[in-house]
Amino acid sequence: MKKIIAADHIDKAFGQGIERRKVLNGVSVSISGGEFVSVMGPSGSGKSSLLFAVSGMDTVDGGQVLFDGRELGALKENELADLRRTQMGFVFQQPTLMKNMNLLDNIILPSLRDNRRNVKAITEKARQLMSKTGIAGLEKRDITQVSGGQLQRAGICRALMSSPQILFGDEPTGALNQEAAEGIMSLFADINETGTAVMLVTHDARIAARTGRILFMCDGQIVSELRLPKFRGTELEGRMEQVVTRMRELGI
Amino acid sequence: MYYRIIRGDLRAGKLITLTTLLFVTAAAMLVSLSAILTVNLAGAIDTLMTQAKTPHFMQMHSGELDRARLTAFAEQNGKVDEFQVLEFVNVENARIIIGGKSLADNVQDNGFSTQSSMFDYLLDLDGKAVIPADGELYVPIAYMKDGTAKTGDTAVIAGKEWTVAGFLRDSQMNSLLASSKRFLVSEHDYTAIQASGSTEYLIEFRLKELSMLGAFKNDYTSAGLEANGPSITYPLFKMLNAMSDGLMIAIILLVSLLVVAVAFMCIRFTLLATIERDTREIGVMKAIGLRVSDIKKLYLVKYAGIAALGCALGYALSLVFRGMLLDNIRLYMGGNEKASLTLLLGLGGAVLVFLAITGYVNRVLGRFRRISAAEAVRFGTTQDKSGGARQLRLSANRLLNTNIFLGVKDVLARKSLYVTMLAVIIIAAFVITVPRNLYNTIAAKSFITYMGVGNSDLRLDIQQTDNIAAKAAEVTAVMEKDPSISRYAVLTTESFTVLKEDGAEERIKIELGDHSVFPVKYAKGRAPDAGHEIALSVMNADELGKQTGDVITLKSGGQSLNLTVCGIYSDVTNGGKTAKAAFASQAADVMWSVIYAELVDKTLTGGIAEKYADRFSFAKVSGVDEYVAQTFGPTISSVGTASRVAIVMMLLISVLVTVLFMRLLVAKDRYPIAVMKSLGFTNADLRVQYFARAAAVLAAGIVLGTILANTLGERLAGALIGSFGAASFEFVADPLAAYLFSPLMLACPVLIATIIGTSGTGHITISGHIKE
Structure with a gap:
C-alpha cells in the first residue's frame, strides 16, 4: 500500500520563554492507505498535537510531514485548505457542526464550496451517506434537535463527502456513552473496510483495541507500537487485554 | 487578578482602548465646554441687560x-x-x-x-x-x-x-x-x-x-396707541441675544451626544469581545461561588480608569479651549463675574460623562448574569440562541455563491447581533442624506416659491422714505414705457389691525396690489382677486386660527372690513407673518412698496437693474436671483458646510464602528472560523463570508436610512423650514447623488473597513480552537 502520511522527526512546542513546552519531540511515523491506526497516551502526551501536525492543521517547528508525497510545510495556506477539503476528513470530540444550519446543510457545506452547480448530486450523496450511517430522515433537523451520537454521525458524513484518502478522528467517541461510542467505532471500521485510512486519537483502550495498529505516546514521543490482526467483532476482551498490558509495561 | 485582566485587555486592544479614551476625552471636553458656555452666556446676557436696563416692552413706530x-x-x-x-x-x-x-x-x-x-x-x-x-x-x-x-x-x-x-x-x-x-x-x-x-x-x-408683561401688552394694544412697526418684549430681546451663541452651544451638545454614543459603542464592542474571550474564566468564577457583582468589579475597574482619565483630560482641554469660544460672548456681551461657578459646572459636566460611562459599563456587564457557569466552562463561548433563517437552506440555494450565502444567512440568523451596526448605518445614511437634500432644496431655484415671492426677474424695494406711493408711481410710469419690461406689479405693504375671535387686537402687515401678475404657490386656495378676499401666510393663518373660507375682520380707518380667506401660502420673509389682499386702501401708512418686473430678455437683468438703481436712488434694485442669494446665501452656504461636515463625521463613525464590530465578530466566531478552516475553507473564503455579512447589513441600512431620510427626514426638514413659515415642503433631490453617489460614498469606506476589521481571521488557528 502506498504511504499517505510520512512524518519525519517532527517537533512542536507551545508557549514562550520559561512557559515553553515541547509537545512533539522528534516524532516519526508513517501511515499507509487503508490502515486503521489509533494513537493512545495520557493527557498531554502529544496525541492530538500529532494528529493536527500530520493533517496540516497545525504547523511544525522542526522536521517535515509528507502527505501523499507533498511536503505540508511547503504548501501555501490555500493549498493546505484545498488538501483538507478534498483529501482528508475530520471528526472531532465535539461535533463541530454549524449552528443555524440543519444536518443536511452541514453535511454538504464543504462540498458546495467548489461545486455549487451540482447541488442535486451532492445532496443525493449526502442522503446516501446519512442512510448508511443510520441517520436517514434527520436531514431537516437542527443540530439542537438530535442526540450526540447522531451529531457525530452527521459529522462523519460531512467528513466522507469528499471521499477522502484518510479520515482523522480526535477523540471522536469521547463525548458519547458506551453504546453510541461502539456504534461510531463500527462505522469507522466499515469506512476502513472500503479502503479509507483512519487515524484516531483516543485514551480509551476499548476503542484502541478495535484498530489494527496502536501507537503509544508519552512526553511527545511515540514510545511503542502494537499491531493487531483485523478485528472480527468477537475477540474484543483479548485485544483489550493486550493493549492494557502494553500500557502497564510502559507505565502509562 | 485586576492586573491580569487589565493587562490582558490592554494588550489585546491597544487601538481600541486608545480610541475609547479619545472619545471619552472628546465627550467630556464638549459637555464641559457646553456647561461652561451656557453659564457664561446666561450670566453675560443678564449682566448686559441689567447694566443696559433693557426695556421690558418696546414698540417701534414710524409716522x-x-x-x-x-x-x-x-x-x-x-x-x-x-x-x-x-x-x-x-x-x-x-x-x-x-x-x-x-x-x-x-x-x-x-x-x-x-x-x-x-x-x-x-x-x-x-x-x-x-x-x-x-x-x-x-x-x-x-x-x-x-x-x-x-x-x-x-x-x-x-x-x-x-x-x-x-x-x-x-x-x-x-x-x-x-x-x-x-x-x-x-x-x-x-x-x-x-x-x-x-x-x-x-x-x-x-x-x-x-411678570406683568402679558397684561401690559394687552393694555397697550387695546389703548389704540402708536403701533406702526413691530413690538418686542424683554424675553424676546433675551432670546435674540442668546440665539447665535445658544445655537453654537446646542450644536456642541448635539455633537457631544454623538461622541458619547460612539464612546458607548467602542466600550460595548470591547466589552463584548472581552466577555467572549473570558467566558470560561467568568464561568469558573461563577462556579466557585463568586458573586456577579464581584466579577463585575474586576472589569469595571479598567473602564472606570479610562473614564476617569478621559474625563480629567477632557475637562483640562475644555479649560484650554473655553477662551476661544468665549471670545464671542465676551465681545458681544461683556464678561461674566461668576468665574468659579462656571469652572464648577464644567467639572460637573465632565463628572456627568464619567458617571454615564461607568453606568453604561455596569449595564453591559449585566450580561454576566446570563453566562451559565456550566455552559461557559464546557464550551468556552456564550451560546447564543440560534433563531430564524431556517427557511434559507444551503441545499435549496441555487442563486448565491456558497460563501455569500453563508454570510447573508448568518446576518438573518443572528439579527440581534447585527442590530448595532445596522443602526449605525441607518443613522449614517440618514444624517448624510437629509442635510444634503435640504441643501439641494434650498439651493434650487424653485425654493423662491417658499419665500412669498412670485417668479419674477427684477425687484425694487422702496422703503424708509416718505411718499412711498408717489415714488412707486414714478417708477411704474417709467416701466410702463420701457420696452425691455414685459410686465410688472406694485405691491404695497401696509399695517392693519385684525380683530381676533376673543376680541383682542393684533397688528398685521398686508401686501396690497394685483397678486395675479406674479402668483406665489398656494398651499391651499388661490390668490385674492376680488376686493373682499385675503390670503394669509402659513404662520399668520396658524396664529389667527383661520382656514380658507373663514372670515377675518380688519379695522381700517375707523371702519371694520370683512375679508374672506381665499388662500394660504408659504412665506419665510418678514418673520413668516404676511398677508396678501387686493382691496384699495383708503388710509393707513404705507410701510414699504415692492415692485416686481419680468424682463423680455432675462439675460439683461444685471444691466437693467443697474439702470433703475441709477435712476431711482431711493429704491433698492436687485435681480431676484441676487436677492435670493443675498437673503439666503449665508444660510445656503452654512447648510452646505453642515452637510459636508455631517458626511465626514458619519463616514468616520461608520468606518470606526465597522472595524470594531468586525473585530468583535471575528473574536466571537473564532470557533466556527476554526471549524470552517478545518473543513477546507480558505482565508479568502472566510473574508468573502464576512464581506457578504457587512454588505447585507450595509444594503439594508442604506435602504432603510434613505427611506427614513425621505419620509421622516423630509418631515423634520419641513418642520424646520416650516418654523420659518413654509408649508408643504418637499425635498428637491438630485437622484443621481441621492441614490447612487451617497450610498456608494458610504459603502466603499465601510467595506474597506470590513476588510481591515476581518483581517484577524487569518490569525485564527484550527488547533488553537478545536483541539481537545
Whole structure:
C-alpha cells in the first residue's frame, strides 16, 4: 500500500520563554492507505498535537510531514485548505457542526464550496451517506434537535463527502456513552473496510483495541507500537487485554 | 487578578482602548465646554441687560407720534415703572461711509440715536453708558467683529464727517438676527443728521414686575396707541441675544451626544469581545461561588480608569479651549463675574460623562448574569440562541455563491447581533442624506416659491422714505414705457389691525396690489382677486386660527372690513407673518412698496437693474436671483458646510464602528472560523463570508436610512423650514447623488473597513480552537 502520511522527526512546542513546552519531540511515523491506526497516551502526551501536525492543521517547528508525497510545510495556506477539503476528513470530540444550519446543510457545506452547480448530486450523496450511517430522515433537523451520537454521525458524513484518502478522528467517541461510542467505532471500521485510512486519537483502550495498529505516546514521543490482526467483532476482551498490558509495561 | 485582566485587555486592544479614551476625552471636553458656555452666556446676557436696563416692552413706530397721549397712558397705567420715547434716524445704507467704504451692501437697517437718559443705555466695551462728544461716533460691535470699522476711522454720513471713537454693545440690537443697528452720536450731531433720514420712534417701557408683561401688552394694544412697526418684549430681546451663541452651544451638545454614543459603542464592542474571550474564566468564577457583582468589579475597574482619565483630560482641554469660544460672548456681551461657578459646572459636566460611562459599563456587564457557569466552562463561548433563517437552506440555494450565502444567512440568523451596526448605518445614511437634500432644496431655484415671492426677474424695494406711493408711481410710469419690461406689479405693504375671535387686537402687515401678475404657490386656495378676499401666510393663518373660507375682520380707518380667506401660502420673509389682499386702501401708512418686473430678455437683468438703481436712488434694485442669494446665501452656504461636515463625521463613525464590530465578530466566531478552516475553507473564503455579512447589513441600512431620510427626514426638514413659515415642503433631490453617489460614498469606506476589521481571521488557528 502506498504511504499517505510520512512524518519525519517532527517537533512542536507551545508557549514562550520559561512557559515553553515541547509537545512533539522528534516524532516519526508513517501511515499507509487503508490502515486503521489509533494513537493512545495520557493527557498531554502529544496525541492530538500529532494528529493536527500530520493533517496540516497545525504547523511544525522542526522536521517535515509528507502527505501523499507533498511536503505540508511547503504548501501555501490555500493549498493546505484545498488538501483538507478534498483529501482528508475530520471528526472531532465535539461535533463541530454549524449552528443555524440543519444536518443536511452541514453535511454538504464543504462540498458546495467548489461545486455549487451540482447541488442535486451532492445532496443525493449526502442522503446516501446519512442512510448508511443510520441517520436517514434527520436531514431537516437542527443540530439542537438530535442526540450526540447522531451529531457525530452527521459529522462523519460531512467528513466522507469528499471521499477522502484518510479520515482523522480526535477523540471522536469521547463525548458519547458506551453504546453510541461502539456504534461510531463500527462505522469507522466499515469506512476502513472500503479502503479509507483512519487515524484516531483516543485514551480509551476499548476503542484502541478495535484498530489494527496502536501507537503509544508519552512526553511527545511515540514510545511503542502494537499491531493487531483485523478485528472480527468477537475477540474484543483479548485485544483489550493486550493493549492494557502494553500500557502497564510502559507505565502509562 | 485586576492586573491580569487589565493587562490582558490592554494588550489585546491597544487601538481600541486608545480610541475609547479619545472619545471619552472628546465627550467630556464638549459637555464641559457646553456647561461652561451656557453659564457664561446666561450670566453675560443678564449682566448686559441689567447694566443696559433693557426695556421690558418696546414698540417701534414710524409716522406721527402723540407724545402727550403716550405719557398720559404711562402715568395712568399702574404697571409702568419707567417710560420714554427714543428717536432713531434711519439713514440709507448707501449714505453711510466708514473708512472709505459705504454700507450699501449691508442687509441691516442702520440708524443713529443719542444716549438715553433713563434706561436702554448703549454701553461701551467697559459696560459704561458712554456719552459721545461732538464729532465722535460709536459703532455697533458687530461692525468691529466683521472688520467694517475700527477705532479712529473717519465716517462720512449724509455728507457730514465723524471719527469712530469706539464701539458699543446694544442690549436690544446686538445680535445680527435683529435687523436694525444703532450708532451713537452726540445730541448736537443728532440734530444735524435728523433731516438726512426718516425718524423712527422707540416707545419703551420698564414695568414694575416683568411678570406683568402679558397684561401690559394687552393694555397697550387695546389703548389704540402708536403701533406702526413691530413690538418686542424683554424675553424676546433675551432670546435674540442668546440665539447665535445658544445655537453654537446646542450644536456642541448635539455633537457631544454623538461622541458619547460612539464612546458607548467602542466600550460595548470591547466589552463584548472581552466577555467572549473570558467566558470560561467568568464561568469558573461563577462556579466557585463568586458573586456577579464581584466579577463585575474586576472589569469595571479598567473602564472606570479610562473614564476617569478621559474625563480629567477632557475637562483640562475644555479649560484650554473655553477662551476661544468665549471670545464671542465676551465681545458681544461683556464678561461674566461668576468665574468659579462656571469652572464648577464644567467639572460637573465632565463628572456627568464619567458617571454615564461607568453606568453604561455596569449595564453591559449585566450580561454576566446570563453566562451559565456550566455552559461557559464546557464550551468556552456564550451560546447564543440560534433563531430564524431556517427557511434559507444551503441545499435549496441555487442563486448565491456558497460563501455569500453563508454570510447573508448568518446576518438573518443572528439579527440581534447585527442590530448595532445596522443602526449605525441607518443613522449614517440618514444624517448624510437629509442635510444634503435640504441643501439641494434650498439651493434650487424653485425654493423662491417658499419665500412669498412670485417668479419674477427684477425687484425694487422702496422703503424708509416718505411718499412711498408717489415714488412707486414714478417708477411704474417709467416701466410702463420701457420696452425691455414685459410686465410688472406694485405691491404695497401696509399695517392693519385684525380683530381676533376673543376680541383682542393684533397688528398685521398686508401686501396690497394685483397678486395675479406674479402668483406665489398656494398651499391651499388661490390668490385674492376680488376686493373682499385675503390670503394669509402659513404662520399668520396658524396664529389667527383661520382656514380658507373663514372670515377675518380688519379695522381700517375707523371702519371694520370683512375679508374672506381665499388662500394660504408659504412665506419665510418678514418673520413668516404676511398677508396678501387686493382691496384699495383708503388710509393707513404705507410701510414699504415692492415692485416686481419680468424682463423680455432675462439675460439683461444685471444691466437693467443697474439702470433703475441709477435712476431711482431711493429704491433698492436687485435681480431676484441676487436677492435670493443675498437673503439666503449665508444660510445656503452654512447648510452646505453642515452637510459636508455631517458626511465626514458619519463616514468616520461608520468606518470606526465597522472595524470594531468586525473585530468583535471575528473574536466571537473564532470557533466556527476554526471549524470552517478545518473543513477546507480558505482565508479568502472566510473574508468573502464576512464581506457578504457587512454588505447585507450595509444594503439594508442604506435602504432603510434613505427611506427614513425621505419620509421622516423630509418631515423634520419641513418642520424646520416650516418654523420659518413654509408649508408643504418637499425635498428637491438630485437622484443621481441621492441614490447612487451617497450610498456608494458610504459603502466603499465601510467595506474597506470590513476588510481591515476581518483581517484577524487569518490569525485564527484550527488547533488553537478545536483541539481537545
